[in-house]
Amino acid sequence: MDEKAKVALLSIGSNTFLALGKLAAGLYMGSVSVISEAVHSSLDLVAAVIAFFAVKTAAKPADDRHNYGHGKFENLSSIIEAILILVAGAMIINSAIPKLQGGGQIESLGLGAGVMGVSVLVNLLVSRKLLKTARKMESPALAADGWHLMTDVYTSLGVFAGLGAIYLTGLTILDPIIAIAVALMIFKAAFNLIRESVRSILDVNLPKTEENLIKGILQSYAEEYVEFHDLRTRKAGSDRYVDLHLVVPKYQDINAVHNLCDRIEDDLRAQLPGAQILIHTEPCGGHCEEIGSIK
Known part of the structure; x- marks a missing residue:
């Protein structure tokens, strides 16, 4: 297995761990912002699986059907990943809007903060490894996966800070507001990925x-x-x-x-x-x- 595939497998493992942990904590707490992070990590897991198969396919030599090789499978993979991020953002907003009116009760803020802290640390380490390998191997699929996880780092930090604000103020309406902010950050990352990948699909010239x-x-x-x-x-x-x-x-x-x-x-x-x-x-x-x- 080549270096790109090994790093893609690392991303699959970390996203599986984080998605399950966030989902369990979010359901137990009744926090839509934590659940939104679980959705985000679940979509990142799907994206990591797509990236793994994309880098494996792109490594194949040219054949009778693909005379120029399989490199564009990586570009296609990054577009699919970006679309999945947009879906995740839409799901988060759909869950958060109803809670803007009532707010609801959130339990075990310490548990949520702990889960977000672990998420930040794991995703920071894995995303840095992904982006380093992406630069070294010039892999758009790994770069897309790495930026997904970096987005997760930022949004997890946002949720962490929001849970702290709820603890200090008691304003549970901050929970859906933070979730919507997370979704907006996700949308921005998705549009950037789509823009860069479409450039390669359309055969834009080199820099x-x-x-x-x-x-x-x-x-x-x-x-x-x-x-x-x-x-x-x-x-x-x-x-x-x-x-x-x-x-x-x-x-x-x-x-x-x-x-x-x-x-x-x-x-x-x-x-x-x-x-x-x-x-x-x-x-x-x-x-x-x-x-x-x-x-």
Whole structure:
């Protein structure tokens, strides 16, 4: 099992533990804000399972049906996770609104505070591991899962503070108000995830910094070709795709041209590990002595 899959399994285990603990405490206390956190963790558990299968699928090599590999399964996974977060937020608001009128009785505030404290600690540790691995492996599925848990950290802190405020003031109406605030934070995280994942699904080009890096490497070989054009880039999961047209002198030896392309590709992969590069070479139709005139 690769590193991404192992970290995804860690997320599944932590979310199972926290979802069951929060649900038991919330039902015992009669607290909609604690139950809302249980719902949040339950959806995070579903998201963690999806992320696990996404990273396993994305690691498969290209096949007859997926000629460009399976990287976009990770992007699809992060969109599904974001939709699940939106559902969780809607469920929380639906449970909280009726209690805005009556407030209700909340028992065992200390138990709720303890559960929220454990949740903050566990999710902080696991989310940092997820985000670190996501950056290292460039995994959108693990990044989405990590940000889910970071959202859980913030919302758990909010519920923790709210329970403290209820203890000090006796105002149980703070419970549904906090739950709605939790839901709004969840919505924001979901929209951010959807925005980033849709960019990859729609084949948006690589960031300017990476495209400038590619152009810089091409520039370093400018004395060996005439120009390049039609540079196109995109990303699927952690995989990058780069293709371009390279114009060379009309009568240049084909072996020399092939060697040049190999050296350019090696340098690009050294800076962008795992990049899939396609260079289409074409003979110069004009003044081929003007080598190095990049457009």
